[in-house]
Amino acid sequence: MTARINRNTRLCMSLSARPGNFGTRFQNHLFEALGLDYVYKAFTTTDIEGAVRGIRALGIRGCAVSMPFKEAVIPLIDELDPSAASIGAVNTIVNTDGHLKGYNTDYLAVVQLMQRHAVPTETRWALTGAGGMAKAVASALVDYGYANGTIVARNVGKRRDLADKLGIAHADEAREGTQMLVNATPIGMAGGTEADALPFPLQSIAASEIVFDVVAIPPETPLIRAARDLGKRVITGDAVLVLQGREQFVLYTGVQPGEVEVDAAARVALAP
Known part of the structure; x- marks a missing residue:
């Protein structure tokens, strides 16, 4: 080259x-x-x-x-x-x-992935994160009809601001009946301070149907591995990338x- x-x-x-x-x-x-x-x-x-x-x-x-x-x-x-x-x-x-x-372009990628995986728009979802990537993912979901969402970021002020902007709920944790969990934080990223951590508790993962982790490196994050072990459908961050x-x-x-x-x-x- x-x-x-x-x-x-x-x-x-x-x-x-x-x-x-x-x-x-x-x-x-x-x-x-x-x-x-x-x-x-x-x-x-x-x-x-x-x-x-x-x-x-x-x-x-x-x-x-x-x-x-x-x-x-x-x-x-x-x-x-x-x-x-x-x-x-x-x-x-x-x-x-x-x-x-x-x-x-993260926004555009999320829309394409929901279509590829045939995720119904009525799916109840919870997203952790309130930074730039979280805003892109949550906005794409809401804009394309996935209106039944909850922001569960650690920072209460930021999650409230994001939820209010999108007209959806915010809470300390995923609510009962949540079908899709979305991680839009660096938790699980290789080389990060929380590379071995889970962004959602195991009981929430077990209760879900779909797990979507936007962390791309590694594609098999602790969250994705836990979801696979529990037999859940997964969407991995390398596809977003x-x-x-x-x-x-x-x-x-x-x-x-x-x-x-x-x-x-x-x-x-x-x-x-």
């Missing part, structure tokens, strides 16, 4: 507190497979304002935005797509001649990759 990089090569990047390899592998594989003169590199920063200025100043085409920057970038960019504006969280910035527009990554690729390049190319890129990106 480095042999073809030249002065016209377009740069895409990511900003995250803990950069991983998925985006770099996934995007670069697609760039190369489709013969596009782009390259992708992951970064972290302690100066988010400076980093966003750099995107604009250096003509960086696109930037994936991960925790904890999804909300912090909003006042630093020029425009929000409805997918980001309704949520109040950005996971993708596209630079068009110095104009920075924010999108949320692949779908939202494809949407980012399209935003950066204007090219729609085929399923074969996306599947191949996902295998490369998710390899140990």
Whole structure:
């Protein structure tokens, strides 16, 4: 890949507190497979304002935005797509001649996953989390008809704000009759401080029918393993990662990759 990089090569990047390899592998594989003169590199920063200025100043085409920057970038960019504006969280910035527009492809991925798994809209669900990813998931569910939800985040103020904004309930724990549990926190993430923890108690998992964990690395989180052991249907975070990554690729390049190319890129990106 480095042999073809030249002065016209377009740069895409990511900003995250803990950069991983998925985006770099996934995007670069697609760039190369489709013969596009782009390259992708992951970064972290302690100066988010400076980093966003750099995107604009250096003509960086696109930037994936991960925790904890999804909300912090909003006042630093020029425009929000409805997918980001309704949520109040950005996971993708596209630079068009110095104009920075924010999108949320997590939102789009969640909608696609609910459709793929044929989850009925009347499903009663509980979601833990109140950050940028939680807002994307909860907003996507409510916007697409999954109105019977409860936010069970630890931070009472944040969960109340999110629940009130969406017109749904909030509580200390999943209520009786909850059919789908959704983890939109970093609990269970490899390398995190709670990598071995469960975001929901075992009794709640046992009482559910579907468990959806947005944590992608590892795909088999403690929550997913517990759900499988209890015979529950599961939706794993790596599926979110692949779908939202494809949407980012399209935003950066204007090219729609085929399923074969996306599947191949996902295998490369998710390899140990």
